[in-house]
Amino acid sequence: MNCTDAYDSLVLHMTETTQLETVAALLAWDQGTQIPVQGHAYRAAQMGALTRVIHKRNTDPKLFAALDACQELLENPEDDQQSANLRVWSKYLNRARKIPERLAVEVARNSTESEGVWAMARQKNDWKSFAPYLEKTVKLKKEVAATLDDSKDPYDVLIEDYEPGESVEELENIFTDLMETTQRILDAILGSSVRPDATIMKREFPQKTQEKMARQMVQALGFDFNMGRMDTTVHPFCTSVGPKDIRITTRYNEHDFAESFFGIVHECGHALYSQGIPAERFGTPCGRAVSLGIHESQSRLWENLVARSKGFWVYAFPQVQKAYPSLSSVDLDAFHFAANEVKPGLIRTDADEVTYNIHIMLRFKLERALLRGELSVQDLPEAWNTAMQKMLGITPETDAQGVMQDVHWASGLLTYFPTYTLGNIYASQFMDAAERELGDLNAMFEKGEFAPLLDWLRTHIHAHGSRYLPRDLVERVTGEKPSAKALCTHLSRKYGELYSLSLENC
């Protein structure tokens, strides 16, 4: 097989695999939103059958032969698109072929079992039943890392799966700056007597109105319902069923405005990225999101930097107030402040813009220690609680509200958490760059003009898919290396104003 034929056959093979993977995405979407109560057991069997088909395709010797035949193209690619596709595929396939079948099967089985046990254990606050599975997860993850490259820190090896090109060293550099500023802001806020009236967010919000409002808002932000849907689920997510079929989900709480509203804007941010990636490249890396960090930068940008901004509420509050009689006597500033209350809490997913990254740092620190063997799973709950008390001044009463709150570790997703904070960091860098080019974004938001920002993101970020490594993409788009500076400035300025504090010099 010559180079070009080999490359073409790779494209064909991977494109068809993606078709089957998106079928699996549909199975999961349906299970999360539509399936009847008694349909779940068989859905697991269907997913198993499809997963076996996909696994077989991914380990097909013909695939590796084609990749090997592309070696010359990998060194002298025809264009940067081909270069990126080959770079991503060869990394992915070479990693896959290094892992022995036995280990791959064990990892998959353990994560399925572990997730099931975790769900039960969290419900019953039964850490002991879950601990052995997490121990096994840590052991297997270390084995995977050592198999792939035993000369490197296992953290650096594993994070490649979520944030290509990232490293513990770089993360620590960025995160240290962020944490200093964050703690200073948080201390100042906790010491301030100024407080929003947070009860505003806990009034009556009928589900039907929330749903109508959510549709209206995501459409205003740019979500294209001809290329997607919005449905109700238990654990909100966004999924790509096809290049022009991006589905977002939310849940409703009739006594909580923020949960669904900012939740759906967050998923909408993910969806806007997916809807903006060139459909004709779907199935190849250039037609796919580049990393979890970049994906999260898009969701966080729309959730925090757009939908929690003052400008946005100048535009949206009149509509919201009209829709909910319970807000009739509330004024814009009070609402905006309530939507941005900073308050240490136990649960990551409920955290505000300031404390959110503290939750991530805690997890980053602990999973690093676990992988380095500096912390045992047995000691994890205590380490969690101690760190929580130190960083946020509160201690969980139960492990369910502490170390067992997230599904990630249960699913085997170690080294995943930092991508959330990277998302927050990138979002601020992107927003600053967009503003440098487009002018006063807040003024646009006040008028409900979101298209200029979306177009800018489309052109500079979405259009590239995985063409550049995340760090390179950030530098290309913003002119600067990844850095917490923009986020620190944003947080200082915004929360200084809201809480009447002098934080400008952070």
Added chain:
Amino acid sequence: MNCTDAYDSLVLHMTETTQLETVAALLAWDQGTQIPVQGHAYRAAQMGALTRVIHKRNTDPKLFAALDACQELLENPEDDQQSANLRVWSKYLNRARKIPERLAVEVARNSTESEGVWAMARQKNDWKSFAPYLEKTVKLKKEVAATLDDSKDPYDVLIEDYEPGESVEELENIFTDLMETTQRILDAILGSSVRPDATIMKREFPQKTQEKMARQMVQALGFDFNMGRMDTTVHPFCTSVGPKDIRITTRYNEHDFAESFFGIVHECGHALYSQGIPAERFGTPCGRAVSLGIHESQSRLWENLVARSKGFWVYAFPQVQKAYPSLSSVDLDAFHFAANEVKPGLIRTDADEVTYNIHIMLRFKLERALLRGELSVQDLPEAWNTAMQKMLGITPETDAQGVMQDVHWASGLLTYFPTYTLGNIYASQFMDAAERELGDLNAMFEKGEFAPLLDWLRTHIHAHGSRYLPRDLVERVTGEKPSAKALCTHLSRKYGELYSLSLENC
């Protein structure tokens, strides 16, 4: 491989294939009910990828080897379940291996192309553009029949796919009786001055109320929403996404009560059958519907013999009248009569209980002639119109309303139509048998008691899956061979009463 291992491996293989086939069913359901506008093109690609996977499984040499190794069990099965599974699989696989790859591919391609051309041609009433595809279909179908068994009438060979064990000779026997009675009833009705007020069915029926009513009604009939869903679509269908995940669909017309109401009860009838087949056998013939005729017998039974009965409306009319102000001054008898209006029309799917089978006979006659070479595709429209005029006294003005109205021939489904009338025939036989055992069903319907009938159907029909051939099942359940007698008696009695005619002696 020994016999038992071979059998076990067959069960495993076929069960997993069914898992993937039901994934394809989900893709189709989603496409019919949920997919965003721009999702269709990629859905075709996904379906193609999945179809190739399934096809590969169905032509896997290991599968045929396993079947061959089961020969001894096929002759001396351990139980009648194993016997039925092997009978069905061996027939299916032996048919599959007789068809050369080239022919299978050509059939599949032609039916896809033909369906696309037909949809356009029907819209533009352009028979000429569609005719060559139908010619090719007839030619390919004859080739398939000859390849499978050139000693038999092609019709007999092909109908095996839809109604195992059926034959033209038997069909003609049954249908001749039915047609004589039907024509006599129809002539009497057309000669009668008694007429229902059919405008009752064409008043205002808001979609939301229709949907609520439909949910309420199918639930009352026994549809289990824990094992299924109900959604809106363009062309209503019922599909099994899993053994406990049966989905029905309908469409709404705000100025037509009957279309959606009887449509959804029809699909509900299909669903009740599917929900009643033992879930633990799903993936094997004993866990699958036995034929299209038996499937249709269930949908028709609930649609016509239950939901169009007087007893049903004694129960349901007060609810319906309460829901729709437009029916406030209508009385029960007038409504029941309007729901059973007999009127020759051009379109099969709109036909009443009496004229419906005439539409089928017309198609049966024409497709038999096409397959025997006694009629050319070129002469088909004229033959259609002539037969229509002769049998129903009306002539279509366009081919779109005539020979091109149904998708079946366009999709390559020749010999499919008779299963609709078989369904009507079986339904009456089953209903009579149920009544002999359970007593006055109409009196039960008046009280909204449908469970006794459903339980009876579950026990005598649904529980068996494909254990018995359709004709054997009918004889087992009713004590009689398939025969139009029960249907003729039902039609004579019912329409004699409604139209005040003496039809008892038909």
